Amino acid sequence: MKARVGRPFAGLAAAAVLTLLAWADPRIPLERPVFRYLFVLDITQSMNARDYHLEGLPADRLGFAKAAIRRAITDLPCGSQAGLGLFTTQNVELLFEPLEVCRHAGVIEDVLEHVDWRMAWAADSFIAQGLNAALRIVKKRDPAPRLVFLSDGQQTPEDPVRPELKIKPGEVQGLIVGVGDVKPVPIPRLDRENRPLGFWEKADILAPVTTTAYLDASADTSHRRGNDGSLYLSWLHETELRDFADTAGLGYLRLDTPEGLSLALRDPALGELRVVPTGIGWTLALIAWLLVIWPHLVPDPRARHVSG
Amino acid sequence: MSFGFVSPWWLLLGAGALLPWLRPGQPAVDYSSLAMMPEDRLSVAIDRGLRALTSLALAALAAGIAGPYALEQWEERLGTGAHIVLLMDRSSSMNENFSGRYLGGTAGESKNAVARRLLADFVRRRGDDLFAMVAFSAAPRYVMPLTQDREAVLAAIDSVGDRGHGITNIAPGLAMALDFFNGRPATGARIILLVSDGATRIEEESQDMIRQWFQDSQSRLYWIYLRSTNSAPLDRPPTGASDDASPEYLLHRYFQSLGVPYTAYEATNPRAVEEAIADIGRLANQPLRYLEKVPRKDLSGWCYGCALILLLPLLAAKSLEVHAW
Numbered sequence: 027m028k029a030r031v032g033r034p035f036a037g038l039a040a041a042a043v044l045t046l047l048a049w050a051d052p053r054i055p056l057e058r059p060v061f062r063y064l065f066v067l068d069i070t071q072s073m074n075a076r077d078y079h080l081e082g083l084p085a086d087r088l089g090f091a092k093a094a095i096r097r098a099i100t101d102l103p104c105g106s107q108a109g110l111g112l113f114t115t116q117n118v119e120l121l122f123e124p125l126e127v128c129r130h131a132g133v134i135e136d137v138l139e140h141v142d143w144r145m146a147w148a149a150d151s152f153i154a155q156g157l158n159a160a161l162r163i164v165k166k167r168d169p170a171p172r173l174v175f176l177s178d179g180q181q182t183p184e185d186p187v188r189p190e191l192k193i194k195p196g197e198v199q200g201l202i203v204g205v206g207d208v209k210p211v212p213i214p215r216l217d218r219e220n221r222p223l224g225f226w227e228k229a230d231i232l233a234p235v236t237t238t239a240y241l242d243a244s245a246d247t248s249h250r251r252g253n254d255g256s257l258y259l260s261w262l263h264e265t266e267l268r269d270f271a272d273t274a275g276l277g278y279l280r281l282d283t284p285e286g287l288s289l290a291l292r293d294p295a296l297g298e299l300r301v302v303p304t305g306i307g308w309t310l311a312l313i314a315w316l317l318v319i320w321p322h323l324v325p326d327p328r329a330r331h332v333s334g
Numbered sequence: 335m336s337f338g339f340v341s342p343w344w345l346l347l348g349a350g351a352l353l354p355w356l357r358p359g360q361p362a363v364d365y366s367s368l369a370m371m372p373e374d375r376l377s378v379a380i381d382r383g384l385r386a387l388t389s390l391a392l393a394a395l396a397a398g399i400a401g402p403y404a405l406e407q408w409e410e411r412l413g414t415g416a417h418i419v420l421l422m423d424r425s426s427s428m429n430e431n432f433s434g435r436y437l438g439g440t441a442g443e444s445k446n447a448v449a450r451r452l453l454a455d456f457v458r459r460r461g462d463d464l465f466a467m468v469a470f471s472a473a474p475r476y477v478m479p480l481t482q483d484r485e486a487v488l489a490a491i492d493s494v495g496d497r498g499h500g501i502t503n504i505a506p507g508l509a510m511a512l513d514f515f516n517g518r519p520a521t522g523a524r525i526i527l528l529v530s531d532g533a534t535r536i537e538e539e540s541q542d543m544i545r546q547w548f549q550d551s552q553s554r555l556y557w558i559y560l561r562s563t564n565s566a567p568l569d570r571p572p573t574g575a576s577d578d579a580s581p582e583y584l585l586h587r588y589f590q591s592l593g594v595p596y597t598a599y600e601a602t603n604p605r606a607v608e609e610a611i612a613d614i615g616r617l618a619n620q621p622l623r624y625l626e627k628v629p630r631k632d633l634s635g636w637c638y639g640c641a642l643i644l645l646l647p648l649l650a651a652k653s654l655e656v657h658a659w
């Protein structure tokens with residue numbers, strides 16, 4: 027009888043062709059949610075406090091926040107953008123404007139890795155003013171990115187009057203991310219080479235601290251009044267951060283795991299629909315998979331099984 | 335190096351790889367008396383081989399669909415131009431007005447704004463160079479690694495338009511900028527392009543250290559000096575005896591004593607940047623191989639490639655299949 031190239035052969039051939047196409051990594055323009063974030067990272071010294079205890083991740087708040095940002099950026103779909111800024115004292119300074127996350131992934135990650143508390147140009151920490159500065163910077167950009175403000179909310183020195191946020195709710199969208207734990211921990215005091223010098227004591231903080239990595243004012247002991255020798259403790263000031271978030275119309279998230287931040291930042295409500303080249307290789311591969319497995323799932327009805 | 339999957343749930347498809355072992359993929363053919371057929375080891379081996387191929391192909395496809403990627407990869411790049419570290423003054427004095435004009439800007443513009451345009455202009459016109467960026471005020475900030483990613487460097491320069499904060503502390507900035515050349519083969523001209531309004535003193539101790547580093551790395555220093563309305567040109571010696579009379583002048587003198595090529599350009603001169611670009615163009619460069627970090631490398635192509643290699647012999651076998659006697 028005549029040998030014919032049957033349906034099973036055609037199926038398998040189609041599977042091979044689809045696999046070849048998938049290998050070529052085809053991309054077609056599709057409308058997808060993409061994100062545009064400006065990450066502002068608190069680099070004051072309370073962020074050196076170590077209150078994270080997750081396997082394989084840094085224990086200090088700054089290191090943990092960096093790892094979380096890195097994870098979140100890698101998980102963003104291509105076409106999304108991420109910029110990076112630093113907060114200390116009352117100001118925010120950007121390192122770079124939002125960049126596309128896939129093409130510039132190497133550079134973004136390298137810069138993020140080098141963020142360090144020693145980059146601070148002054149040592150105090152006025153959260154409300156910092157947040158105001160961040161909001162101002164975001165508002166100035168057109169189109170405005172979403173703000174992701176990562177901080178432990180630690181105010182140093184304590185401010186009896188909390189300043190107002192100069193923002194109408196909803197004017198800027200984004201997220202305040204609380205970094206750290208609500209249980210108080212001491213703040214490591216490090217020198218310019220990152221060697222530990224012990225912990226910050228209350229007495230050091232009574233007067234405004236002006237010691238940064240490059241400005242040493244600790245020699246000035248005139249403010250060491252009322253030193254009871256106790257450590258200056260720091261914890262995540264969640265109520266304050268939540269209040270700020272409510273006032274500014276921002277979301278609030280406590281940073282527990284890097285996955286948590288990554289998930290929150292892929293919330294479609296924070297994204298915008300834009301036409302971006304989208305990889306469809308996996309769909310082609312899926313069809314190929316179905317074609318290969320089909321003969322095993324559904325026996326050819328025309329053939330009878332032979333017993334014995 | 336660690337691996338991950340974009341959508342790990344698709345790995346469940348890999349369970350389909352078991353199916354070829356449970357059920358044959360070929361339609362059965364009627365034969366009058368199977369008992370008469372002798373046992374054929376070759377046939378059994380071929381059958382197993384085909385099942386194994388199908389099974390592996392299914393697994394490879396499933397792995398590819400799940401989107402595997404490798405983290406922390408380094409990719410080799412080839413750079414041909416000069417290596418330029420942009421050292422940008424971000425102190426609060428840079429918010430003051432600039433005394434000259436640059437590219438049709440007004441005299442009332444802040445030094446930040448002028449510096450931003452000047453640097454962007456410079457980077458756009460030096461096509462093959464590698465750029466890094468360091469910002470400094472009281473402390474230095476690592477802004478960009480040495481990279482050919484022009485778009486990223488421009489995004490960093492763009493953010494210079496915001497207000498700067500803190501005092502000018504130039505020595506740590508220079509140290510960080512010089513650190514970019516530390517431990518790399520010197521294949522091209524190494525340039526530190528300082529954009530600053532000066533106004534700073536370097537301590538004796540740091541002076542010697544920085545001089546040493548400059549000489550060790552054989553870097554050149556170009557200083558684009560943004561003069562304030564009330565400060566003096568660089569080459570005018572101070573009239574008074576006081577050290578503070580003109581810190582810019584002292585810094586200029588110090589730079590001249592570095593023992594490496596040094597040029598100062600005053601941004602009041604509209605040709606300053608042209609001159610700087612032309613000067614750099616005259617320097618000889620050899621290509622440099624360097625490693626750039628690729629945080630996430632897609633590996634699904636490998637899976638699809640494997641699947642394809644496995645599918646081709648299956649396809650050949652399928653074409654040889656007998657459908658009826």
